[in-house]
Amino acid sequence: MSPAGGARAAPSLLLSLLLGASAPLWLRAEKLGDGCGHMVMYQDSGTLASKNYPGTYPNYTLCEKKIQVPQGKRLILKIGDLDIESQKCESSYLSILSSSTVHGPYCGNMMPVPKEIILDSNEATIRFESGSHVSGRGFLLSYASSDHPDLITCLERANHYTKTEYSRYCPAGCRDIAGDISGNIGEGYRDTSLLCKSAIHAGIIADELGGQISVTQQKGISHYEGVVANGVPSHDGSLSDKRFIFTSNGCNKSLSLDEAFLSKSQITASSYWEETNEFGQLFQWSPDKAWLQVQGLAWASNHSSNREWLEIDLGEKKRITGIKTTGSGSTTLNFNFYVKTFIMNYKNNNSKWRTYKGILSNEEKIFQGNSNSGDIVRNNFIPPIVARYVRIIPQTWNQRIALKLELIGCRIMQVNSSFTHSMWQKTSQSTETSLGKEDRTVTEPIPSEETNLGKKPKDFLMDFPMLRNQVVGNKSSSPSPDISRLNLPLAIVMRRRHRKN
Known part of the structure; x- marks a missing residue:
């Protein structure tokens, strides 16, 4: 009996038919590999799509990609979308090949596409081939290891669910998938928003890793404000019956709103600009004006160099989970100042400055800042920065380096272990090597449930x-x-x- 979902044994004849050429040999050789589109693959999950998705995929293309999860795990796949113009899967199809089984070929209405495919092995080859056609989006699929049976695809929206509270696993690679989101982390998101893309926007998960999300549905509101966060734009949204919020660790408060924070903290800069207007009035764009809560001018450097910096002394070591930035706040021709990109440095007492690095690389992480002088943009730090001193170092800017900012985070002992992001449960390698022994200790989650000793x-x-x-x-x-x-x-x-x- 054949396995469900179109799976069957893979004798050599069947494999040769599936892997056979439907286009002329010279054309296939020339186009080999150009059928692959968006791809983000991490060790535990990933997302793949055909070229141009969700636009029409090209004629005569081939995409063949091996995916795998850690040894000892089973591979789970979910096909989020499949639109291939071929009735009999002769020239265009999607197939999934493991060591002993072939799932597919899938195309048109030839065979029902299973919502979920669970393989007996930890690896498979995804093969997509196209011949001549007029339309079709191609495919988008997500995968994860068997540790995450609640895997969803990047295309699932909150209004697909009826439960008030639920938890799901988002794969890596959902940030750049087409689809709108409306709202923000403060007021919540419209229920028509993509779940995983919203989670990246909210700073709950990182696009490079994916992760577990916990969602609560609430009554909708009349208007949803769109903001840019973590490289994801959200749009203004109208009235909806429901909205959703993410369960977080509680370490997402404004540090500058803490009691006596502005008086205890110190803010300095490499330089600042003194402007004299046409009436002889002197205006100082000094670093003390950099706080978002302070009305008026922003901090602006006196020089145009990527060695300029703005430094904040928090007074004590804190857990910093994000930063909000804006520009000069003026749209006049001469004062349209803002920082486009920046990097972050941090340190503690008696230590050297360290550069915040990417999750999966040893290179400095370049944060996307503002695209105009008035809007507020948020970037989250996953994993968080645990430090007393931080420096914002602008890399690119418009007209002149200028910004206002707000740091987001909490005191070291105020973290709730209900936070679901895996980066809080195990520190990334790049952070392990850059933090001292004491820093590694405090980045571990704080248990809120009963301990092994049976006491709370x-x-x-x-x-x-x-x-x-x-x-x-x-x-x-x-x-x-x-x-x-x-x-x-x-x-x-x-x-x-x-x-x-």
């Missing part, structure tokens, strides 16, 4: 005086407790006390 954090607070006496009292008479079994905040304190003793 508040129970440890009650027992803390006794434990403190055991640790810092008579060391010869009291054995040290097993730090590895304690909840994280207490474990950090005890590690530090052990080092002192």
Whole structure:
């Protein structure tokens, strides 16, 4: 009996038919590989599409790509869209080949396309071939390992779901897939918005990695404000019955709105511009004007160089999860100043400056800033920056370097472990190598559920005086407790006390 969804054994004859040429040999050789379009593949998930998707795919193309997940895992595939102009799959088709099975070929109305394909192996070859045709979008599919049975595609929207609360896994590579989103992380998103693209916009997941999202549906609002965030534009939206918000870790508050933050923090710059207008009035575009909460002028540098910087001393080490930026705020011809791209440096006490790097590379991450002088743009740091000092270093700008900013984050001990992003559950390699031992400790999640000792954090607070006496009292008479079994905040304190003793 043939497996469901068009899967069947793959004898050599069938493979030769599937892999046979439908276009002339010289044409296939010339066009080999040009049928592949958008592709983002990470070790645990990815997204693939045909060339020009969702536009019409070209004639006589071939796209053949091997995908895989870690050894010991099974491969899960979901076809989000398939529109191939071929009734019998003779010249145009999509097929999925594993070591023992062929799924497909799929095209036109020849065979029902399964919503989900689960393979017995951890790898497969995706093969898309096109002949002569007039129309057709081609295909878009997503894949993940069997660790993520709740995988969805980049095309799923919130109004596809009826539950008030649910959790799903977004694959890597959904940011640049065509489809609108409306709203923002503050007020929520219109229920017609793409789920995974909205999650990238909100800073819940990174496009390079994908990740788990937790969604709550609420009553809709009359208007949704569109903003640019993490390289994704959202659009203004009209009244809807429902909207959705993402469950986050709570570390997304304005640091500059903390009590006495502006007085405790210090902001300096490499230089600032002093302008004298036609009436002889002097205006200082000094660094203290860089806060978004401060009305009036922005900070502007006196020089046009990518070595200019704006530095913020937070007063203490904090977890910084994002930044909002805007330009001079003026649209007049002479004052249309804004920063287009920038990089981030950070450090702690008695340490060297480090450059924030990409998640999957060892290269400095270049953030996309503003495209005009008035709109506010948000960028999230995944993983977050844990530091006392940060520097914004503009790389490209319009007319003159100028910006206002707001830092987003929280104090070190205010992180809720309900945050679902995997980067909070395991620190990325680039961050591990760039942070000291103490920094690596505090980037771990803080448990909010019962620990191995069967006690909740508040129970440890009650027992803390006794434990403190055991640790810092008579060391010869009291054995040290097993730090590895304690909840994280207490474990950090005890590690530090052990080092002192």
